[in-house]
Amino acid sequence: MGTLIRKATVNDAKQVADVINSVISEGKYTLFDRAFSEEEERAFILSLRDRSAVYVAAIDNAVVGVQSIDLFANFAECVRHVATMGTWLRTDFRGRGIGRLLAEESFRFARSADYRKVVIQILVDNEAALRFYRSLGFQDIGIARLHVRLGGKFHDEVYLEKFL
Numbered sequence: 336m337g338t339l340i341r342k343a344t345v346n347d348a349k350q351v352a353d354v355i356n357s358v359i360s361e362g363k364y365t366l367f368d369r370a371f372s373e374e375e376e377r378a379f380i381l382s383l384r385d386r387s388a389v390y391v392a393a394i395d396n397a398v399v400g401v402q403s404i405d406l407f408a409n410f411a412e413c414v415r416h417v418a419t420m421g422t423w424l425r426t427d428f429r430g431r432g433i434g435r436l437l438a439e440e441s442f443r444f445a446r447s448a449d450y451r452k453v454v455i456q457i458l459v460d461n462e463a464a465l466r467f468y469r470s471l472g473f474q475d476i477g478i479a480r481l482h483v484r485l486g487g488k489f490h491d492e493v494y495l496e497k498f499l
């Protein structure tokens with residue numbers, strides 16, 4: 336069974352939302368704390384422009400993983416070379432190199448869209464994600480303390496960066 340990495344289309348909206356929502360329901364890996372509807376996901380995919388993309392990993396036409404790449408901050412031109420990314424895989428499909436395959440496409444896209452680096456924020460307890468991103472060449476910048484409030488509790492976040 337091969338894994339196909341491709342850009343998401345509006346037709347993937349439901350499956351993309353389902354994958355992200357499955358990670359949200361695990362309750363400890365992502366900053367999103369409420370589920371996305373198919374309509375919201377459809378609107379998001381339609382809103383993507385030349386410097387933002389969503390890639391999906393599909394096995395037998397079923398979406399098992401999602402990765403987004405986008406501008407890190409849109410308040411100033413001077414940081415237009417900085418992207419950010421997020422990755423969500425269904426539990427059964429983790430640890431098989433699918434995240435890495437998605438990242439190869441996202442990095443290729445980011446370079447072609449004139450980004451020079453990617454900055455991400457990972458919850459300090461998310462050891463699998465920290466290992467994943469470090470194995471992709473991300474280096475720690477530092478820890479933002481009590482940066483995220485989830486379920487009434489404040490959490491630290493690790494900031495990491497990778498030059499493209």
Ligand SMILES: CC(C)(COP(=O)(O)OP(=O)(O)OC[C@H]1O[C@@H](n2cnc3c(N)ncnc32)[C@H](O)[C@@H]1OP(=O)(O)O)[C@@H](O)C(=O)NCCC(=O)NCCS
Nearest residue numbers: 364422423424429430431432433434435463464466467470
């Ligand atoms: C983090 C996540 C995206 C990793 O994707 P993945 O497909 O499982 O990772 P891969 O199989 O491509 O692994 C790539 C590298 O990451 C490391 N890695 C991934 N998962 C790991 C784990 N559970 N423990 C240790 N290392 C891990 C491995 O070192 C691997 O390196 P290798 O290719 O040299 O063996 C995936 O586990 C996930 O979706 N987690 C839940 C959501 C999340 O935390 N997202 C990140 C925040 S947005």
